[in-house]
Amino acid sequence: MLLRDGRAAHLRPITPEDADRLADFQRSLSPESIYFRYFASRGELTAAELIHLTTVDHDKRVALVLTVGQQIIGVGRYESTAPTTAEIAITVRDNHQARGVGSILLEHLAAAGRERGLRTFTGSVLPENERMLDVFTDAGFEARAHLVDGIVELQMDLTPTEESVRVMEAREHRAEAVSIRRLLAPESVVLVGASIREGSFGHTLLSNLRDAGFAGRLSVVHPTAPQISGIQAYQSVREVPDAIDLAVVAVPADAVLDVVRRCSEKQARAVVVISSGFAEDGPEGRRRQEQLVQVARGRGMRVVGPNCLGLINTDPAVA
Incomplete structure (x- = not known):
C-alpha cells in the first residue's frame, strides 16, 4: 500500500x-x-x-x-x-x-x-x-x-x-x-559506491549526475576519499547531513542490504540499486533479492532494480 x-x-x-x-x-x-x-x-x-x-x-x-x-x-x-x-x-x-x-x-x-x-x-x-x-x-x-x-x-x-x-x-x-x-524528481540524491577511479561504473554514475546539472543536493559516500570530482564525500550514509529523497546504490551485492537499511535510517523514500548479483545470478542471488524486497517494503521504500542502468529525467527543472 x-x-x-x-x-x-x-x-x-x-x-x-x-x-x-x-x-x-x-x-x-x-x-x-x-x-x-x-x-x-x-x-x-x-x-x-x-x-x-x-x-x-x-x-x-x-x-x-x-x-x-x-x-x-x-x-x-x-x-x-x-x-x-x-x-x-x-x-x-x-x-x-x-x-x-x-x-x-x-x-x-x-x-x-x-x-x-x-x-x-x-x-x-x-x-x-x-x-x-x-x-x-x-x-x-x-x-x-x-x-x-x-x-x-x-x-x-x-x-x-x-x-x-x-x-x-x-x-x-x-x-x-x-x-x-521521489524517483524521478528528487530534491536530494546520495550515491553510495561512488568511485575515484575514472572509467569505473561508480565514477561514471557520479559524472552523469554532476554533468547533467542535477538541480538538487548531491552527496556521495566513499569509505576513504574526502572528496570525489569536487564533491565532498562521507564515509557512511549515517554521516550525510541532508535528508535523502533518493539513494543510488552501486556497491557489491553482499553489501547492498546493509546500505539500504542505513538509507532507511536517514528516511530515504526510494532506492535505485545498480548492483548486480541478485536473481540473475542463481539461487543465492535470488534469495538475496527476496531479502532486498523484504527490507525495502518493511521500511516503506520504493526500489528500482537491482541490476539496472538507473533512471533518467530530461526535465530541465530536475536535470
Missing part, C-alpha cells in the same frame, strides 16, 4: 504476535488521540486487553493493521452488533495522520465486511475529531450522521458507489504519483 506521501506500507490482519507492537502503538498516541479513541484519558493497555484486541475470529471480529517496518502506524477494526451490521473504530499513530492511513483501513474493512455479509458500519466520533469525520464523509459511501449527547453517530452503507470507487482510485493515483516523483 502507498500512503499519501508516497511511502510504502504493509496492510495485514492483526495477530496475537502483534501484542508488543500494539502496546507500543498505544504508548505512542498523544493525549488528544487517546481521548478521540476512548472518549476519556487512559493509560497503557493491560495484558488482558492486548490478548483480546489481537485475538480475533476474522469473521464477527476483524482487525487490520498498517505497518511500516515493525511499527504499527494504524489500526482498524470492526465487531458485529447484528447479522448485517458492525461497529467500526480506526486509530492512527500521530506522526502518520493526514497521510491516508484511515482511508486505507476504512476501504479494506468495508471490503472485508461485504465479503462476510455486512451491509452497514456504525461508528461514534467526537465532533472535535474532524480528521476522522472527514475519513468517513469523504469515502464516497452513502453515510448518515446525527448528534446524540454530544457524540456524532455515523451509519455508513457498505454498498460501493460510483463516488466511493472514484475516491479510492483517486487516492491510489495520488499516492503513486508522489511515490514516482
Whole structure:
C-alpha cells in the first residue's frame, strides 16, 4: 500500500504476535488521540486487553493493521452488533495522520465486511475529531450522521458507489504519483559506491549526475576519499547531513542490504540499486533479492532494480 506521501506500507490482519507492537502503538498516541479513541484519558493497555484486541475470529471480529517496518502506524477494526451490521473504530499513530492511513483501513474493512455479509458500519466520533469525520464523509459511501449527547453517530452503507470507487482510485493515483516523483524528481540524491577511479561504473554514475546539472543536493559516500570530482564525500550514509529523497546504490551485492537499511535510517523514500548479483545470478542471488524486497517494503521504500542502468529525467527543472 502507498500512503499519501508516497511511502510504502504493509496492510495485514492483526495477530496475537502483534501484542508488543500494539502496546507500543498505544504508548505512542498523544493525549488528544487517546481521548478521540476512548472518549476519556487512559493509560497503557493491560495484558488482558492486548490478548483480546489481537485475538480475533476474522469473521464477527476483524482487525487490520498498517505497518511500516515493525511499527504499527494504524489500526482498524470492526465487531458485529447484528447479522448485517458492525461497529467500526480506526486509530492512527500521530506522526502518520493526514497521510491516508484511515482511508486505507476504512476501504479494506468495508471490503472485508461485504465479503462476510455486512451491509452497514456504525461508528461514534467526537465532533472535535474532524480528521476522522472527514475519513468517513469523504469515502464516497452513502453515510448518515446525527448528534446524540454530544457524540456524532455515523451509519455508513457498505454498498460501493460510483463516488466511493472514484475516491479510492483517486487516492491510489495520488499516492503513486508522489511515490514516482521521489524517483524521478528528487530534491536530494546520495550515491553510495561512488568511485575515484575514472572509467569505473561508480565514477561514471557520479559524472552523469554532476554533468547533467542535477538541480538538487548531491552527496556521495566513499569509505576513504574526502572528496570525489569536487564533491565532498562521507564515509557512511549515517554521516550525510541532508535528508535523502533518493539513494543510488552501486556497491557489491553482499553489501547492498546493509546500505539500504542505513538509507532507511536517514528516511530515504526510494532506492535505485545498480548492483548486480541478485536473481540473475542463481539461487543465492535470488534469495538475496527476496531479502532486498523484504527490507525495502518493511521500511516503506520504493526500489528500482537491482541490476539496472538507473533512471533518467530530461526535465530541465530536475536535470
